[in-house]
Amino acid sequence: xxxxxxxxxxxxxxxxxxxxxxxxxxxxxxxxxxxxxxxxxxxxxxxxxxxxxxxxxxxxxxxxxxxxxxxxxxxxxxxxxxxxxxxxxxxxxxxxxxxxxxxxxxxxxxxxxxxxxxxxxx
Numbered sequence: 001x002x003x004x005x006x007x008x009x010x011x012x013x014x015x016x017x018x019x020x021x022x023x024x025x026x027x028x029x030x031x032x033x034x035x036x037x038x039x040x041x042x043x044x045x046x047x048x049x050x051x052x053x054x055x056x057x058x059x060x061x062x063x064x065x066x067x068x069x070x071x072x073x074x075x076x077x078x079x080x081x082x083x084x085x086x087x088x089x090x091x092x093x094x095x096x097x098x099x100x101x102x103x104x105x106x107x108x109x110x111x112x113x114x115x116x117x118x119x120x121x122x
Contacts, residue, residue, distance in 0.1 A: 027103055034100045038093055045089045048082050055079045 054060050055075055062074050 031100060031103055034096050034103070038096050038100075041089045041093045041096070045086055045093070048086045048089070052079060052082050052086070055082070 055078060060075065
């Protein structure tokens, strides 16, 4: 399973010295906010995908009572809900990437899981 990793590189000394975290202009602040949202969605999507893998590999079981419904149905429904959430996050990430692109004229991130995010001019 994935764990949340702290990615902040701002130290307490930097903050005390007035380090600029989100930019000096409204556009820079907006870009930083969009980048932060993209990071959140990416991490959340990765977590959901790990849960889906666990369900597919039968690492999750549902203990049910005597008169309960078939637990297989519950797992299938849970998998379906998670996959729909994954799709929603991927779509939202695409919208944010387009918004970032229109702000600065560069492609800020790619959605290819096999490569790192890169910044390239269009």
